Amino acid sequence: MLIELKDVSYLYSRDTVYEVRALDHVNLAVEEGRFIGVIGHTGSGKSTLIQHMNGLMKPTEGHVFFEGEDIWAEKYDLRKLRTSVGLVFQYPENQLFETDVLTDVMFGPKNKGLSETEARERAVSALKDVGVGEKHFKTSPFELSGGQKRRVAIAGVLAMDPKVLILDEPTAGLDPRGRDEILGRIQRLREERGITVILVSHSMEDVAEYADRLIVVNNGKIPYDGSPREVFSRYEELEGMGLAAPEITYVMHELRRRGFPVDVTADTVAEAKESILKELKGGRKRA
């Protein structure tokens, strides 16, 4: 198992009147090579959860394991963990600081102790992975468009060669094309390099499209954990948690209610199209 949380709780302002249990006895195992979506309303505990995965936060109770080792055991190398589990924060472009794109992406690998040449190789390959072309290498990161900046910031984490890439709302504020480009690139990284991806998102449509496992965080607990189809079939409960299902899910349920025997678990446009076409054709044959 790549990452494992065993009975993890996290308390803010412990032993004061402001005590808040942000994580409440969470158990979670992340297998290698998955694309996991994490959804939950603001304040549900999902940011606290992901920060436990690379040791930025220490559980108040319970244990976190990476590749079988307790990351809070004595002498455990947390620095190494943080290169293996790369975390891309919200609005990562705010963390760009170097004079040009290539130097910015090289900062991490160099800091890790790699030579100039190795760091450059890593940076070039990471920038290629996110689709930032060579013509931008010497550009100031501040002159790029919003989507490009964000991709450079993601490259900065990829250049550390992580096994797990955790992204906290990587598409917030991007136009639809920018959103598809970033998620498409991440999908490809997972397919070609086997990187495990954990995507925190407020877009139900995006997690339905890309994730093969969906985790719902609510009040510091994980009430649902399964395929997007399974999770979205609980759309009524999700609404009670300040969430929703993709628009498509509602269309399919309504069609079924009206006597159309479509597949209600279809949660993407492509799946819905296929199911509706099948039923329409079937209907015509019967008629």
Place this chain on the structure above:
Amino acid sequence: MGIIRAVKLAFDYIKYGEDDAGSEKVRALDQVDLDVEKGQFIAILGHNGSGKSTLAKHINALLVPTEGSMWVDGIDTSSEEELWHIRQKAGMVFQNPDNQIIGTVVEEDVGFGPENIGVPTPEIWRRVEDALDRVGMLAHRSKSPNKLSGGQKQRVAIAGVVAMRPECIVLDEPTAMLDPNGRKDVIQTVRELNEKEGVTAILITHYMEEVIFADRVIVMDQGRVVMQGTPREIFSRVEELKALRLDVPQVTELAYELKKAGVPLADGILTREELVEALCSLN
């Protein structure tokens, strides 16, 4: 004449090179004509860098045109002595709630604007109460803003604008950082202000689902207005929108895909109900 009117508006900004390597002029808006009638709900779509935020900032004179003109309720925004008057008429709400809340208590934050323009204290309190009530945040009036969710913070920011008794409210991606519920609440609040109070609303967004209720959708590209029409008209042009880095609502996309596969459906289907109705009538 409409409440917001732009005539051949152009805006240039100067981009400075590294180490005094000279500067160049970049035209962010070009030949923009706009005429918004009082009480309308207008949505502006466009990819990142298309000029929509630059246009929005012209509506309350945060920017003034390089060429052409912008008029708000009959006042030319380039006349400096009218600046406060214009900003009282047109209020703005930005993307990040944390950057626009300044008070340590919700009601103080909402009262800041009226106080700043010299509204008498009893009147300020009346306005604060009224504004918080309208956005559904009255119960939170004595709270610290940092105890609120993103959607609640945005509604407080909207209340801050409402307390100025504006004619028009401009929202620049107000829901980009919010979860689904926060998004729903903010859009609902804006729609109510528009429908019940007749406040003219200009909404900039990347969420296509949020604009299907608008009276008119304006699409921008490279500083120009390239499409204009009702949501149904605009979202019937799926391929054109995709070429502009935009999208259509998921329901519209499904209807479009089904139509391409030979199902006889109308163009520009916008809501779940419409699609379900249309499909059921086929079987």
